[in-house]
Structures are given as structure tokens and as C-alpha cells.
Amino acid sequence: MTSLTAPAAAPGAARETACEAEPPAARLARYGRRLAVLLGLPAVLAAVWWIVSERAENFFFPPLSDILSAFGPTWFDGRIAADLLPSLGRLAAGYLLAVALGVALGVLIGTWPSLRAFAEPVLEFFRAIPPPVMVPILMLFLGIDTLMKVVVIVSGAVWPVLLNTVEGVRGIDRPLRDTARVYRLRPLTRLRTVVLRGASPQIVTGARQALSIAIVLMVISEMFAANNGLGFSIVQFQRGFALPEMWTGIILLGLVGLALSLIFRAVEATVLAWYRGQRRAQRGGNR
Amino acid sequence: MKFRASGAAASSTVLAVMLFGATGCGAAAGGESGTDGTNVIRVGETDGMPSAFLHFGEERGIFADHGIELEIDASAGGAAAIPALVGGNLDVAGSNVVSGLLAGHRGLPVRIIAPGTFATDDTERDFSAVVVSEDSGMDGPEDLAGASIAVNTLQNIGDISIVTALEKQGVDTSGIRFTEIGFPQMLPALQSGRVDAAWVIEPFLSIGQQQGLTPVIRPYTEAREGLQVGCFLTTEEFLDDNGDKAGAFRAAVADVAAYITEHPDEFRAALPELEGLDPALAESMVLPSYHDSVDADSLRLVADRMRASGFTDEEIDVDSLIATPRTTPGRGDE
Numbered sequence: 001m002t003s004l005t006a007p008a009a010a011p012g013a014a015r016e017t018a019c020e021a022e023p024p025a026a027r028l029a030r031y032g033r034r035l036a037v038l039l040g041l042p043a044v045l046a047a048v049w050w051i052v053s054e055r056a057e058n059f060f061f062p063p064l065s066d067i068l069s070a071f072g073p074t075w076f077d078g079r080i081a082a083d084l085l086p087s088l089g090r091l092a093a094g095y096l097l098a099v100a101l102g103v104a105l106g107v108l109i110g111t112w113p114s115l116r117a118f119a120e121p122v123l124e125f126f127r128a129i130p131p132p133v134m135v136p137i138l139m140l141f142l143g144i145d146t147l148m149k150v151v152v153i154v155s156g157a158v159w160p161v162l163l164n165t166v167e168g169v170r171g172i173d174r175p176l177r178d179t180a181r182v183y184r185l186r187p188l189t190r191l192r193t194v195v196l197r198g199a200s201p202q203i204v205t206g207a208r209q210a211l212s213i214a215i216v217l218m219v220i221s222e223m224f225a226a227n228n229g230l231g232f233s234i235v236q237f238q239r240g241f242a243l244p245e246m247w248t249g250i251i252l253l254g255l256v257g258l259a260l261s262l263i264f265r266a267v268e269a270t271v272l273a274w275y276r277g278q279r280r281a282q283r284g285g286n287r
Numbered sequence: 288m289k290f291r292a293s294g295a296a297a298s299s300t301v302l303a304v305m306l307f308g309a310t311g312c313g314a315a316a317g318g319e320s321g322t323d324g325t326n327v328i329r330v331g332e333t334d335g336m337p338s339a340f341l342h343f344g345e346e347r348g349i350f351a352d353h354g355i356e357l358e359i360d361a362s363a364g365g366a367a368a369i370p371a372l373v374g375g376n377l378d379v380a381g382s383n384v385v386s387g388l389l390a391g392h393r394g395l396p397v398r399i400i401a402p403g404t405f406a407t408d409d410t411e412r413d414f415s416a417v418v419v420s421e422d423s424g425m426d427g428p429e430d431l432a433g434a435s436i437a438v439n440t441l442q443n444i445g446d447i448s449i450v451t452a453l454e455k456q457g458v459d460t461s462g463i464r465f466t467e468i469g470f471p472q473m474l475p476a477l478q479s480g481r482v483d484a485a486w487v488i489e490p491f492l493s494i495g496q497q498q499g500l501t502p503v504i505r506p507y508t509e510a511r512e513g514l515q516v517g518c519f520l521t522t523e524e525f526l527d528d529n530g531d532k533a534g535a536f537r538a539a540v541a542d543v544a545a546y547i548t549e550h551p552d553e554f555r556a557a558l559p560e561l562e563g564l565d566p567a568l569a570e571s572m573v574l575p576s577y578h579d580s581v582d583a584d585s586l587r588l589v590a591d592r593m594r595a596s597g598f599t600d601e602e603i604d605v606d607s608l609i610a611t612p613r614t615t616p617g618r619g620d621e
Contacts, residue, residue: 059395060370136472144466144481225468225476227441236442239366239386240598241393 062244067251070244075252079233084252087218087230090146094153095214099207102158106165106203107195116166123162131156131217135224144225152221157210164206168199201275204268211264215257230256327356328536330519331371332381333364335562336414336489336575337403337517341381342561343554344543353539353614355532365440366390372397372522378529379536380520383444384589385598387518391608392599396523398610400533401540402582403517404575406507414489414573416502417449420477425484428453428504433462434483437476441467444516445486445506447592452509474498489572490564510592513576515585526612534614544577581609 022030050064075084109116109123131152138155142148172195180194196203219231226232230253237246269276332338338361344350350357363371368380369390381403382390391397407413417436419425425434431453438445446465453460468476473485474495486506487495496502507514519540526533547554551574558569583605590603 059373059393136469139468139472139481140475140479143479144468144476225437225466225472227464227466239440240442241366241369241390241395243393 060243062247066244067247071248071251074245074248083228083233084230084256086146086228087222088256090149090221090229091153091214091218093146094150094218095157095211097150098154098157098210098214099161101154102161102206102210103165103196103203106162107169107191107199109162110166110169110199111195116170127159127163132220135221139225148225149218149221153214153217156217157214160209160213161203161206164202164209165199168202169195171202172198197274200271204272208261208264208268211260212257215253215260219253326354326532327358328378328532329358329360329376330379330381331360331363331368331377334361337364337381339554339558339561340404340543340547340577343547343557344539346557346561347543347546349542349546350536350539352542353535355535355539369395369397369520372520378521378525378532382518382520383516384518384586385442385444385447385593387520388586388590388593388603388605388608389598390520392601392603397520397608398523398526399518399581399586399608400521400526400610400612401519401537402515402544402578402580403519404515405578405582405585406505406512406514406516407573407576408508408512410505410508410512412573413505413508414492414575415448415486415507416492416505417484417486418477418492418495418500418502419484421499421501423483425503426501428456428509429458431463431484431503432459435464435466437468437473437482437485438465439467439470439473439486441465442596442598444589447589447596448506448510448514448516449486449504450596451511451588451592452504452506455509456504474500489574490568493568493572511585511588513578513582513585514588515578515582516575518581518586521610526610530612531614533610533612537612538614541579544579547574547577581611583609 046064053061053063054065056063109119134155135148135152138148138151142151176194176198180190185193218229219234222229222231223235230249234246234249234253237243237249330341332341338359341357341359345357345359360377364380365382366386368377368382369386371377372380373395379400380397383403384399387397387399391399404414406415417431419430425431431449436446436449438449449465450460450463453463466482468482468485470487470491473482473487474491476482477485477495477500478498484503485495492502507516519536521533521536554574555569558564559566586605586609590605593599594602
């Protein structure tokens with residue numbers, strides 16, 4: 001659970017540059033409060049779940065105590081390596097590819113209005129197709145292994161990145177572009193310092209949406225032609241009526257989502273540090 | 288016997304629609320008998336041949352003869368129907384025997400009240416087989432050692448029966464890799480070499496053979512001649528409150544089984560209309576066998592193999608999971 005301190009530390013670090021240093025005791029108290037706020041609701045929900053489920057006789061909602069005691073034996077006897085890691089590997093590959101592809105295409109389409117007009121109907125068409133429907137077709141061309149599953153993730157996760165990048169690139173201040181041109185920045189420099197940077201708030205927004213889509217598709221892609229993975233395990237447990245084990249899988253899936261979003265926030269804080277500073281300055285100085 | 292891996296329902300539609308046409312057979316097909324609701328049984332059964340059995344019995348008036356009317360929901364069968372059964376949305380669920388035994392063994396309040404489909408008694412002719420492509424160089428069960436085999440659902444009747452059948456023939460099964468692929472996608476996966484072999488059921492078996500695929504083993508009948516692979520489940524609660532209806536259902540299923548055994552051609556002739564099956568296929572494909580009562584020896588064999596394959600740690604008490612409800616005289620039956 002050490003990663004939980006990361007988001008608390010990151011904005012704090014960003015703020016330190018803006019205001020002067022505070023006494024260590026005050027900082028400690030501030031971290032404590034943040035931690036309490038962060039863990040308060042999960043703790044309450046877990047407690048409610050524990051109490052309500054403890055008396056429940058429903059087969060499909062076993063007591064939380066049973067679920068937690070099944071957690072260790074279910075996952076720590078080899079399943080982490082056999083199921084969780086392959087899932088995370090496919091997720092990482094699919095997600096990073098989706099972001100790279102979405103940004104690359106988005107910059108192209110956002111830069112040239114004529115290309116955008118040309119491509120938009122096709123993009124809207126493909127965007128509307130739910131990736132699970134494409135799986136049987138993809139299987140014919142890409143096989144049933146990792147490649148197919150990664151493509152399923154890419155095919156769903158690319159859209160928010162792509163569309164947000166297009167909007168971000170289009171929305172860059174005209175004078176800013178013109179200035180960059182007047183100063184004769186080389187195309188690559190212009191791309192890096194003006195286009196990508198200017199569009200980065202929207203790109204990050206798209207990437208955040210893409211992350212949750214990618215997790216969903218990671219699970220869905222493992223329902224076809226799979227023989228390992230987190231989603232696959234959950235489905236197997238469910239079909240085998242091993243309900244406590246199934247719930248441990250669902251909890252683990254949630255924890256993976258939580259961990260990824262914390263990592264995402266840490267990355268976002270770094271990438272968009274300039275943007276936050278700018279916004280704060282626009283709102284009138286030191287907050 | 289299932290036409291759809293439960294998780295892969297969306298995917299199978301593409302080919303299933305091509306094969307079965309639009310099967311517009313959701314709720315009750317024959318509604319001429321009493322509709323006051325008291326004699327209605329809500330049954331969830333897998334789309335395809337399993338639900339065709341029930342639709343055929345309704346069409347021939349056999350369920351009506353026993354004083355019951357079915358409301359057939361072909362959207363869920365097998366493991367997916369069991370939660371709906373226990374949750375009270377269904378009265379009876381059709382399932383393969385592995386899911387049925389597992390559900391009862393894990394403590395769900397379900398009982399097996401009637402048999403579903405059975406394998407034939409002929410190891411050279413059954414409605415399910417493991418097929419390979421002609422140019423694979425495989426021509427016997429022994430070639431399946433170390434192969435990758437597609438099954439519609441992992442840890443279920445397919446892999447269980449294949450391992451049992453192969454071990455009976457002395458084939459080393461330790462290196463076999465099973466991969467889960469929906470029946471409609473299996474033949475393309477096999478032809479493009481994604482898997483070495485595929486376990487299919489009718490009508491996919493006939494389609495595959497027309498495309499030049501060769502059966503190398505018929506795992507159901509090799510595991511046990513006349514193996515029971517399907518069953519109907521109900522809940523303890525339904526047995527307590529509606530024992531008569533459960534008894535009537537059991538008796539009607541036995542009568543439908545007897546009728547189909549006597550008149551297989553009538554059943555074949557009804558399949559194109561009931562399930563949108565191609566008439567030529569319906570005529571040529573191998574039908575499952577149907578019997579009038581649950582085969583406890585089949586279930587015990589499956590239960591033993593489930594334990595040997597690690598699906599469960601303890602022995603499954605098969606007999607306690609079978610119920611034989613009867614109608615009280617003067618109602619329903621006769």
C-alpha cells in the first residue's frame with residue numbers, strides 16, 4: 001500500500017515550488033489528513049460489506065471474511081505469475097499502443113482540417129463498433145493468442161485518445177502557432193513544444209478514459225480463446241461455482257484498476273505540471 | 288452439449304445466425320393449453336439442439352398431455368442458467384452434467400430431475416467428435432498427445448470426456464493444451480492452423496466433415512457408451528412446493544425421449560423450422576440419443592473424472608444430487 005502516498009506526495013511537491021516551505025509538523029498533519037480522506041470511504045464500505053455479508057445466506061454473496069480468507073490461497077500459489085502478469089502485459093502493450101497510435105493519428109488529423117473532414121465519417125463508423133463484436137473476425141486474421149487480445153484492447157482504447165488529441169491540436173491558440181512559425185521553429189521542435197504540449201491536457205484526458213476502457217477490454221478479450229489471465233480466471237471461477245474465489249478475482253481487478261489510476265495520476269502530475277501552474281497563474285497567482 | 292460458450296455469446300452470433308438463421312423462438316411456442324399460469328414451467332435451455340428437444344415436445348403436445356406448459360428461454364443454458372434458476376427466475380434449467388454436478392456439490396440447492404442428451408452407443412458414430420484437418424498428418428487418437436485442442440468451455444464436459452477417452456486408449460494426455468473457442472469459430476481456427484484439433488458437436492461436426500475434416504475420436508462414447516451429457520435441474524424449493532409439476536416435467540421429458548427414439552425422422556424434419564437448421568444438415572447429421580431416466584453410472588463416472596482433473600477436491604455425492612419427483616395420482620399424468 002506504499003503507492004497510496006504517491007498522489008499525496010505529487011501535488012504536494014508541485015505546490016512546494018509555488019509556495020515557500022512549511023514546518024515539518026504541519027506537513028505531517030497535512031499528509032495524515034489526506035490519507036484519512038483517501039482511505040475513509042473504502043474503509044467504511046469494506047466495513048459495511050463485512051457486516052452485511054457476514055449474516056447473509058446467499059450463495060452468490062459469500063461473507064467477506066470467506067472471500068478474504070480465500071484470497072491468499074487463490075492468488076499467491078502461482079496465479080499471480082500464471083494469470084495476473086500475462087493480463088497486465090497484454091494490458092500494458094495494448095494501452096501504450098493505443099495511446100501512441102491515438103496521439104500520432106490525432107496530431108495528423110488535427111493539424112489538417114481537410115484530412116479531418118475526409119476521415120471523420122470513417123472514424124465515427126469504426127468508433128461505433130464495439131470491439132467484442134469484432135473478436136470472431138479478428139480471430140480469423142490474427143489468431144487466438146496474445147496478438148489478437150492486444151488488438152482488441154487497442155481497437156477500443158484508441159478512440160478517446162485519438163478524438164481528444166484531435167480536439168486538443170485544433171484548439172491550440174492561433175497566435176501561438178503563428179508565433180512558432182514566425183520564429184521559424186523546426187517542424188519537430190514545433191511538434192514537441194507547441195503542438196504536443198498545447199494538446200497535452202486533452203491528450204491526458206483521453207488517455208485517462210482509455211485506461212478504464214483498456215481494463216474492461218483486457219477482461220473481455222480473455223473471454224475468447226483464452227487459457228490464462230485475470231478475466232479468464234474470474235470467468236472460470238464463476239462457471240465452476242467457486243464464488244469466494246470469483247469475488248477475490250473481482251477485488252483484485254479493482255485493486256489493479258486503483259493501482260493503475262494512481263500511477264496515471266503520478267504521471268499526469270509530471271506531464272501537466274506546467275499546465276497546473278499556468279491555470280493557477282491565470283486564476284490569480286498563489287491560489 | 289452447448290452451442291455457445293456462455294461468455295462468448297456475442298461472438299457466436301455471427302456464425303450462429305448464418306447456421307441457424309434467425310431463431311425467433313424466445314418464449315412459449317405452443318400456447319393453446321391452459322394459460323392461467325398455474326401449470327407453466329419456466330425452463331432455461333441452451334439454444335440449438337437442446338432447446339429443440341423441448342420445442343419439439345411442446346409441438347407434439349407431450350408436455351400438454353402431462354398438464355404442463357413450458358415457457359422456454361433459450362437465451363441461457365448450462366452454467367449461465369443456474370444462477371437464474373437459484374434466483375427464482377427459472378423453474379428448471381437445462382445444463383451439461385459437469386456444471387450441474389459442480390453446482391450441487393458446491394452447495395447450491397439444485398437437484399437433477401431429468402436427463403438431457405446422451406451419447407450414442409456407437410464409437411464410430413456420435414454427435415460429438417474431435418476433428419483434425421486432413422493434411423495434419425494425424426489420423427488416430429494417439430496423435431492427439433501433445434496437441435492443442437479447441438473446446439467450447441474449459442473445465443467442462445469436453446475436456447473431461449476427451450481426457451477420459453484418450454486415457455482409456457492409453458494415450459498420454461499430460462501434454463495436451465485445451466483452448467476455449469466457441470463452436471462457430473472452431474472450424475476456421477482449425478483450418479487456419481491456430482489449433483491442432485477441435486472438439487465439435489453437431490451440426491458443426493457434419494459441416495466440418497463436408498469441409499474435409501476427419502474425426503479422430505468420439506470422446507463421449509469412447510469415455511462410456513451412451514454417456515449422459517445433459518440434464519435438467521431444479522431447486523429443492525421447487526421440488527418442495529411444486530413436486531407435482533416437477534414430476535410431470537420429468538415424465539414428459541421421458542415421453543419426448545421415447546417419441547424421438549421411435550420417430551427420429553419426425554424430429555429431424557422439425558429441426559429446420561424449430562432451430563432454423565439447414566434441412567440437408569438436419570437430415571444427415573447424427574442425433575444425440577435420448578433416454579427416459581437419469582443414468583447414475585454416467586454421472587458417477589463424470590464425477591470421478593472431475594475429481595481426477597482437479598475440478599473438485601472431494602468426492603461428489605452423486606446420488607444425493609438426483610431427485611425423482613413423481614406426480615401424485617389424479618393430477619397431471621394419466
